[in-house]
Structures are given as C-alpha cells and as structure tokens.
Amino acid sequence: MSSSTPPPPRPEGLLDGVAEVADAVSLEDAGALVGEVEPAAARRLGVSVLTMLSCIMLTYFVPAFQWAQPWREGEGYVPFWNLIGREFMGQGAQAVEREEAQRELEALARAAAEEPVAPRVRVEATPPLEQEEAQARYPALASADAVRDAPKVGVEGASTLEPFFEQLTLLDIGRRSTPLRVSHWGDSVLGNDGITGAIRDRLQARFGDAGHGFHLLAQNNPSYRHRGVSVDYKGEWRSCYVINKCKADRRYGFGGLTVWSSGGGETRFRFGEPGEGEALQDAGGEDRFEVWYATAPKGGDLRVKMDREVLGVISTRAETDGEAREVYTVPAGPHEYGVRAVGGGSARAFGVVLEHERPGIVWDGVALIGAFTSRFSPKYFDVEHFRRQFRMRGTELSVLMFGGNDLNGFNADRYRGTLRATLEMVRSADPVKSCLVISIIDHGERKGARIVSRPQVASMVELQRSEALTAGCAFFDAYAAMGGEGSMGRWNRSSPRLGSGDLAHLTHHGHQVLGELFTRALLAAYAEFRGERVGAALPLSPSAEEEAPVDPAVDASPSTRFDGEPR
C-alpha cells in the first residue's frame, strides 16, 4: 500500500514546510571513547602534509625560491603577534600611538558624517562704508566664531591670504553685498565635488550661501558631478577637454573643457538640494545665471531657458574670436535652466555659473579629472585666454590641488618646472588675489602585509610646499593632515572607510573629513588674521562693480534682467 502512495512534494522554499517532529536526542557515551585512525588515512594525510611542509622548507634553503617564503625575518610581523605582544616586534608604544590617532580619526569621520552642517545662513549686507566711515576699524572676532578645535596641521604662508581675508572680514561683518568667490582646481581628487562640496558646505554655513558657482556644460569624466546640481545632458555637444590637447587655439575656458554644436546640443541644470530652492524662493531675492561662451565670426546661437520658458537667445557671432558671458538675473527659486545650441552656425561655450545675488561664499569646484599638473599650465592653455576667464570670474582666492597623476614616473626637476609654470599662470592672472596650494593626499601601495605610502609622495609634498611658498601662495599639507606616512592605509581600514580601495582617492566620508580638516585650518588662519588686525583700519568695501566686475571685452550685454515675461 505504501508503494502506491506518492511521496509528499518537497517544500520549495525555506518557510513552506511544517515543523518536523524528531526523537529526543540523548547524550550518553557509546562505549569507550578511544579514537581510531585508519592507517591508510594516516598515510594519505601524513604524506600530503609532509610534502607541503617540505615545499615550504625548500623556500628557506634554495635561494631561487626565496620569493615564495611565507614569512621573512624583519618584515615587521611575527605569527600570533597579538598574543605574544607587539613589544616583541618593537612596536608597542608606536602601535598604541597609532591606535589613538586612528580612534581620533574615526571619531572625526563619524562626527563629520553624522552631525549635520549647520543650516546655511543668510548674511544681510549693510551698505558699503561711506567715505566718512572709512576710518572704521576691524572688530574682534566674536567668541562664537572663533575656532574651537585648533587644527594639528595649519595653513602655511597664511600671510599671503591677507587680500582674501580682508574680503572675508567684510563679508563676515556684513559690509560686503555680493558673493565672495573662491575657485578650486584639481584632478580626480576633486571628483564628485567631494572635497570641494565639503568645504563649500562648511564655509557657507559660516559665512552665507551665495550659490554653487561654475559648472561645465558637459562631463569631462563620469566623476565630474556636483553635489546639489542635477544635470541632464541632452542632444549632442561636441567637446574638447584640455588633457586631450584637442583645440589648436588652446581656449578651454575656466573649467578646461569647451563644447560646441551647430544645433541640438543641450544641457539642463537644476541647482540646490531638495527643498533648498523652495526655501530660497520663500526668502525672496534674486539669482544670477551666467552663460560663458566663445565668440566667433561664424558663431551660432544659444537659447537659454528657465523653467521651460525662454530667457533669451545669445548670438555668439562677433567680428573676432573672443569670449563673453551673458548674465541673467532672475527671481530666486528652484529653477531649471537649459542651454541649447539652436543653429545659425556653430555655437561654442565654456560653462555656466549659478549664484545667489547676496553676500556669501561661492566655492567653485573645478575638477580636471585625469589631469597632470602640466595640463593646467601655459603648455596647454592660452594664457591670455585664461587670464580673461579668471578676471571675468572675479575670483578672490585660487586653490590648486594637483599632483596625483604626476606620481607615476615622478621626476622632481621636471615636476618643479611644471608646477612653477602652473603657479605663474594663476598668479599672473591677477597678482593681487590670493592663492593657496593643497598638497596631494597620501597615495598608498600594498607592500607585504601593509599599505604604505608610495615613495614619491613625501618628496612631491615637499616640492609643492616650497614652490607654493616661493610663488607667494599659501600651502596646506593634506598629506600631513591625513596623518603622513601610511595614512592612506589607515584611512582605508578605518570605520567608516575614508580611503578608497584604489589607495589614491577618498571615499565620501574621507571627503568630509579632509574638508573639515582644511576648513578648520583655513578658519584658524583667518582667526589669527582677525586677531592681528583688531583696531586696524578696515579696507573700503568694494563697490558692486568691483565685486562683480564687468569687462567690456567679454560682457556683450552686461546683464539681462528677467522680468518674468517669456522672450
């Protein structure tokens, strides 16, 4: 009978069956518990193990096989190291010290990741100083604004930042009515707007949010993305990126990439974190949207839209090759902007700028992903063109962070020349403005059981320091701030992870931590500046024109005010 009964179907899933009833298990010894080893089993296991051990021993006796030794004396590692103690390896105090540094770092990372940056404040400007008020003095820095945690690594050569700090002071005390702009160029270390975004958040929380800043019209790399900016690249732009040396006129614009199209190329932007735009709209005021383009005798047209309504059509046609920008002033709010080539010739453009028309900080993140330092130098750029772009931007502080790609095949003499040329190009664009060099971050490589710094890193940092200071720029040692030798390994192993698996970049948390360390250093230098200046005469507040310079050579029509009517 049982043979005719089909077996119950096997439950398909984990929780499809019912509980099985099993007999109780009794734990009693089944006779003497004397073990037994089958001779064949012992032989097979024994011979296998002995052969393997012989092979291992061979590596210690035959020099040709030394590379295969599983353990070598002097490699800083002893089996079961943590039970026999690091002191045995001469690492006791060092290890404790490193562990403490690591804990500090992780606490900072968690704080940076979890504690929200204070809401961005709006600084209401007071009118510029009148002539009779010109004797106004520097006030002391409010204690609430003083730097609470002194940074372990500060800004070197901070005296060169005085022009910037003067403007920062005016902004801080409400005597500057327009944005204070900082432009930060770098290689892939600035990818995803990570470090620049972290610095921007912090400084805007402290001094006011004046907008996002410069943005390219096409990506130079998938990592070229800006936080708080949603971009939709539609249609076909043709583009040329400076690292490819693809434009004979070497005019790559402020961001190192130029695009052109005879029609159809289009890029749409939406600025601001979710909800932020609405808050700005509620607060009133105006935004400023700029389109940066090249003029040419056969230049085509660019149509600019806001919220799907046409703001205007820019003709890039001109008698001579040059560059210009169109400025639109619009009611503040969460707008979507679009720039599209609409024919009439080939329209060439460099990027857009979005700012809020009010006092605050703008921190441009200009990532030239994959660029060697030389790509940001006269060798690749038309210096005059760069100078015009630089002045058009009205940057008060230039920040450079290159070098990661130069580590491969690093040659100190050659790199010194390259860096010098880069710094000269930036300094000559406007010698009065401040500049600052941030060193490369640590780059690691795996060696034995450890992740160590690549041997060129320390030399490059030293070289960057000396060249920056010689060129009259300030210097921030990001390598030292990370912890110096071997820090990428520690950042990579920390929790949350700060260093990326490629040992050359940082993670999101790492960006936050380095952004925090840099901001602390910058604010500490600023606090010191303010302390030294208490009672000294304040500089005159810049006029609106000085703050947002209009260059007849580049501003075809100085400003287009959007009155709400479609054009």
Next chain:
Amino acid sequence: MLFASFDFLLFFLPVLGAWWALRRRPWARTAVVLAASYFFYMASSRPVDGSLPTPWYFAGLLAFSTVLDYVCSARIHRLAGGAEEGAGAGRTARRRNLWLTASVVGNLSLLGYFKYTNFFLEAFTDVANGLGASWVAPHLELMLPIGISFYTFQSLSYTIDVWRGKLTPEPSFLKFAFFVVFFPQLVAGPIVRASEFLPQMHVRPRLRLEDVNEGLFRIFKGLFKKVVLGDWLAVAFTDVVFDTPGSYTSWENMLALYGFTLQIYADFSGYSDIAIGVARLLGFKIPENFDRPYQARSLGEFWRRWHMTLSTWLRDYLFFPLGGSRGSAARTYFNLWLTMFLVGMWHGASWNFVIYSNIHGLAMLFNRWNRLRSRERGMLATLLQLTALAALAGFTMYLFAEHVLALEHDLAVRGGALGGAFTWICAAFPVTGGRLNHVGHVVLTFHFTVLSRVFFRAETLESAREMCAQVLRWDGRGVRPDLFKVQWMEEWVMVATAPATSLREAGVWVSQQGMLLLLVFGTFWHFTPREWVDVRLRRWMLALPAPVIGVAYAALAVVLMNLLTGPRANIYFAF
C-alpha cells in the same frame, strides 16, 4: 585567526597532530582542542598595523555564554520531571521558563548591546528628528565581539532543545564548552546545533580515508573560493567601485553588483567549506551552509540554499513556534515577514539592513501569494489583477526612492517603473514549464538578489543612494579600459613573452580583462551542475597521489600569498 593565513597553518597542524595523538585520552584531547579554540579566537592574523589585540573580555563573554547556557539547561532539565505532574507542576513549569528566559535574555542582551545599541540610538534620534526634534545621537565606542552572532545562536539552540525535551543536557561541562568554542565554526559558522554536534562527542572519533579525502578536498576548494573569487575580486574590483560609486558609470556599478554577488557567496561558502573540511579532519561532521543558492528558482528556495544554518535556525526556533503557516493567512504572512526581517537584521545594524530585510521580507510575502493565488480566473481578470499589483509595487518603489533614498524625481519615477515592471514579470511568469521556464525563474531570482545587494554592501545609506542613482541614471558610458586590469599580470607578460607575438597579445588581453574574466568564470562555476564539482572534480582530485596533493597545496599557498598582501577577514566576521 583567519583560515587563509600562515598563522593558521602553524596553528592547525600541531592541533591536528595532538588531537589524534591523544586519541586514547578523551579528556586530554578535548581539553587541548578546547584551549586551542580559545587561542584561535584570540589570535589575529596579518596585518599587524591594524587594530590593537583582541580585547580579553571577548574570551570572557564567550566563557560567560558557555556557563550561562550550561547552568540554565541543567536547571531546566532538573525541573523537567516536576513540571509534568503533581500539585506544583504549574510552579515548576514557571521556574523552567524562568531559567529559559534567563538564558535567552542573557545571550540576546549581550548580542543586542554590542551589535544593536548604536543603531537603536541612531534610529531613535532619526525618528525624533523626523518629528521635529534636533538631537545628535551619542555614539558608544563598542567593539563587536567576533563571532557573537554565531555562538549566541549556537548555544541558545542547546538550551531551547533541552527546554523542549528534545535533548538531554550534556553531563560534561568540558564537552559542552568544546561544542560552543569548537574553532572551525566558532567565528563565522556554520551555526551548529547542539543536537547535531554533541552526540558526536559521545562516540569514538575515527579518522577514515573518506574523512581525509573529503577534508582535503573541501579545504582546497574553500581556499580557492575564499581567496581568489572572494578576496581578490573584492580588492581589485568591487571594493574600489563601492567606495565611490559616483565615480563610476552605470555599467561599472552594475558589474560591481554582480561582482559583489559572486564575492560574498565565494567568501562565505568558501569559509564554510574550509570549516567543514577542517572539522572533518578532526573527525567531526558539521552541517552544510550553502547549496548553490543562485540557482534557486524562487526567493524562498534561495533562502533554503543560502546560509542554511542561520535560516533553518530561525525557521525552527522562531517561525514554527510562532505558528508557521498553520494559522490564518494574515498570521502566516506576518510570521513570514518577521522571520525574514530578523534573518536580514541578523546581518547588521543599520538603516541599510532595515531596508534589505524589508525588501526580502516583502518579496517572500509576494512569493507565497504568487505561488498560492488562484489561476482559475479569466485572462482579463488575471491581467487586471497583476497590473494592479505591479502598479502598487511600482508606486511603493517610487515612494521609497523619492522619500527614503531622496533620489531625484526623474530617477525615482524610473525606479518605480522598473520595480512595477519587474513585479509584473515575476507575477505573470508561469510557475511551471520546461527548461526555459526554469532558466527564466533562476534569472529573475538571481537579479533580485543582485539588485538588493546594494543595501547589503553599501556602507551607508548615502552610498546606497549614490549607487542606486548611478544605476538608474543609466548613462550608457560603458566600462573604462583599465577597470579590470591586473597590473602585475601585464607586467609579467611583458617580461615573459617576446615582443609582437600573438602570445604576448593574448597575455596582455587576458591581463587587461583579468577581473572581468574572473567574474565570468566564477559566475559560470556557480551555475554549473553540482555533479561537475562535487563529484567529478572531487573524484579527480582524490585520485591524485598524496605527494601531488601536498605540492598542489603548496602551489595554492604561493598563489594565495602573492595574490593579496595579507589575508582578509571573512565578510560575515562583521556580523
């Protein structure tokens, strides 16, 4: 200590030798391996510039858990007779329950404190902030004791089985302690139940040729899976993308998800293979933990084949006691969801795991509903029903993407649409059919597990969000040329081959596509019929003479040593 390390070799060979050398002295051999297990637990492997030595209180917690369960179970058993009859039966039963509660609370409190406290604080603060408060969650500097999630469940199974009357208590404390800390499965499973392991302590241990063969094969296979398909793929590819997903294209992110799906399987099942092999050389059989899970036709089947000792533990000690699927439909669905939610949350304490747990919990509900739903309706009614379900799933996905992940609106809409379409396809796919039908089910289940891994692997919700956005954005940019390159292999090819030869070209191509080829190979391996590896490959390896096996192990050790700069912990160590 990590299995794939030189330290383990130095540790294991003497322990193995001592165990069999003391075969005539049961007490001595048990004591030696017990002590060795504590040594294994406390010893770290490379790298040395990582964290400081394992705190000694970790061993204390392990000992505490051992004593607690031993004492509680003994008390429960002693009260067992009195609970069945007599006037004081009720009181005795309550006392038994009290001892059980002491064991459960004691074990789970330790687990909860070390593993979930920070998350509870964070979650409480997040919820409060969502309601208008403005708090910052305190963060306690807690170190999760290694293996606590494993040994807690292991020792709890003992107490619960004694309480249920399915197991008599172990008379020897030494043997019980041995069971709790037996080193092959101590830190990352498989979770061995007392009723499976303790009886093996009461029979004479035997080392047969079959055990040696099986042990050597499983260790070899496990090492290869763990280090080559697990660790190497992680170091050279998946970790790099997961660290900064925003820097990589949509395709690269997708490939990283496939890579991680293979990596985590190879990592954990490889570890389990080694544990099973090592135990076998000591004469013990511990349960299987994986059964080619990505070949599953449904999610329910997937969880029957993935980390089997955890999922069946929760099934037997939670799902069935809750009533399993014997109650009302609503109750069954609740039991299903709760069990799957806890399976998910066992893996980690973060919002990511809350999401991961719920995705799998809800998918299991769908799985059951879809399997049992009436298929007698007309085509139009079925179409309407499935479309309504897909719309609901899609809308839920959209809300999740828009409000939880805070993706851009367009991406959230796209995510919702894809979620709805996926649900529709799963629901409309015929339950039975031929080979193609089988392949279809496997592909759908596999991709569900691949996509949900975003929340399993990403370190933070922000990182998961970034990866989801990159995949949904689908930028069509392809893969950068050097992403899969194995640098040292290319350098070696350049040195070892003559210029301008086809051999060099082939070698360079292989080294440039190295990690992709490894990913394809590993995935292919997983989808091969079980017989290919577990029978034929095994038979082939076991036919080799012992010296050849010894040389093969030495060669594997050299490869492993040079592939990575140091052993990597098993992913499940962190759980």
